Amino acid sequence: MSLRTEPMTVNVGPQHPSTHGVFRLRITFDGEEIVEVEPVFGYLHRGTEKLAEERNYVQIVTLTDRLDYVSSMINNQAYCLGVEKLLGVEPPPRAKYMRTIAAELQRVASHLMGIGFFLQDLGTLGTPLMYCFRMREKILDLFEMLCGARITVSYMRPGGVLDDAPAEFWPALDAFLEGFPSEFGEIEQLVLENEIVMVRTRGVSTLPLDVAINGSVSGPVLRASGLAWDWRKMDPYDAYADVEFDVPVAAGGDNYDRFWVRMQEVHQSIRIVRQCIQQIEPGPVRLALPLVLRPKPGAEAYGRVEASKGELAFYLVSDGGVSPYRMKIRSPSLINLTVTEHLLVGWKLADMIVTLGSMDINMGEVDR
């Protein structure tokens, strides 16, 4: 005897506890199994690209903070690299190191959020998330010393950074680096080889390398599928050419691999920060540029960094005015979502939430 069943369409989001913001998925379920997925986004659209055409080049820095609001330092960096290419200038060496330190600390903070919410989506009652927040708080305290802000930092400027770090920053950074490995070790011990985490994530929602490449996926999601592709190695910017680090790569492309790659990248980021502290030398941190920048008419530039979620780039076109003629943002979260359907169809409702968590999208960046 076969029972008559019919598919059920459910709106997951935009008001759902674990869609990481206001993401919405129209999902058709056959029982618990997903047969059709339609991602819907745009609920957080603020028109950043259009706003940029009305602001001058320094003011736009504050707009970039609000893109991926858990990694604003890296957004600043990508935009400032773009403007510097547009102007044809190079920031002083100390500024490059300051940017690298800030960006790597921000990468740690962003990955901690990614790891914490991934585990939250797995159903832990917030314990790993709170551990992650505890570590992230210390990084935000360091940012507060650098620029007075914790989330929307606006620390970097075209041609350098806002200001040199205050004297108390360096001992605080040392203290943070001293305590971090043991604190991060606690959470690694708790979850990295946890039987339930393994069972829930290994072999679930695998992303083959060819699908990932066709989908233009980047960042930890791509590296989890088995390609050692990292713009910090491929096209070194700021101080990355002078520091040593590995690019963690996993082979399976499943949820566990994406999570594992993030866990390993945290260690590499800490390694980079340690080297930067040793290599940094005194000097100016900002070029003497006019407050209102006017690049040459017709100049184009593509400022690109390896952000915590993938390749983040700002494509800038100047018409000689005080604001860009066009600013196009290549946001990794949005482009990583191109493989959503491949990842979700055929898996269960519970896996869908975990997969979304392992993608580590940020709606501020998806909707811009």
Next chain:
Amino acid sequence: MSGLYQFIYETAVIILPSWTSHLVAGLSIMIILVNAVLMGAAVFVWMERRLIGRFHNRIGPNRWGPFGMFQPFADMLKLVFKEDIIPANADKPVFILVPIAMLMPVILMMAVVPFAQNTALANLNVGVLYVLAVTSVTTLAIFMAGWSSNNRFAMFGAARGVAVLISYEVPVVISLLGVVLVTGSMSLADVVSAQTVPFLLVQPLAFFVFLAGTSAELNRTPFDVAEAESELVAGYHTEFSGVKFALIQAAEFGGVAASAAVIVTLFLSGWAGPASAYLGWLWFLLKVGVIAFVFIWIRATYPRLRVDQIMALAWKFLLPLSLINLLAIVLEVFFLRDASGVLTTADLWIMAGINIVLAVSAIALFGSLISEKVSPNIWQPGAGLPEPTPAVAFPAREVR
């Protein structure tokens, strides 16, 4: 019950007619029971929030009362004053019945639990059976909640909840048969007095299965699929608000307190302890606190399993374990009892020795079997980094 009932009746009958005195005595007992459960729930809510706060490296509630002890009452008061929303197209009578159907079994369950010597409200001769029967009413309540609230997430939660509850009933019942066999009675008072050696030692397998099964029936992590808050918003009680939500929460937390009391009675020798004639209630509460702590500890630590994995755990892991336990207990009771069918304390210690070895080996054996079946063996995270795919196939683009 009889003692207290008799006392209230005899006091009341001095001034009241006989039938009114029966009514007064009955209602007094009911009020005591309901309040005991609700107070137990409140204490457990406070304990859970406080402890989970500590597990999170937070302080937890500390504003209202000493150590935030009145927090549950403040929560309750807030919820009572909230608007009580019944969604459009909800099945109204069923929707209204749900909180009552949730809370009732929890209160009824407490009625047979002996808090101290001769201090159970009802010393039923089929106590164990009664507890099992009453707890399965929760299944119905969960399904009523999902069905009546006209919400697809609630329906998901209800379908999952019913599947889990029905599956876990089987190993739980079989593990309790061992307890009944050794005791020779289904009365909870007899179960306590038979535990000259706590049944935790005599049949550790049954305790393990019962603990796992109970936490599944209570919808607690790692088995909380029915209300998986990261997946299903709030599961079967998504649409409940105001006083209905308060009652459902009370039922949930009271359920944990009541189940802890049942576990203590069945496996940790209930109120028995030094000077138990006077301090029985203290030992009982201490043991309930320990079991409640274990529940909270597990909840704060583990992620959630997927619903099919929970089913696999019930049928492939817990059911065989409970059957092994039952078989072992049957054989041991058959060979160890004397002519009148009584087991001495020495017999119980012999059983404990055999069963602890059996439990460790059985859990190790079935644990290894299930881990191979459940986890897909695709890729092992190595000690070092695996060989990366070289990126030469994608030359860096020309950057303007």
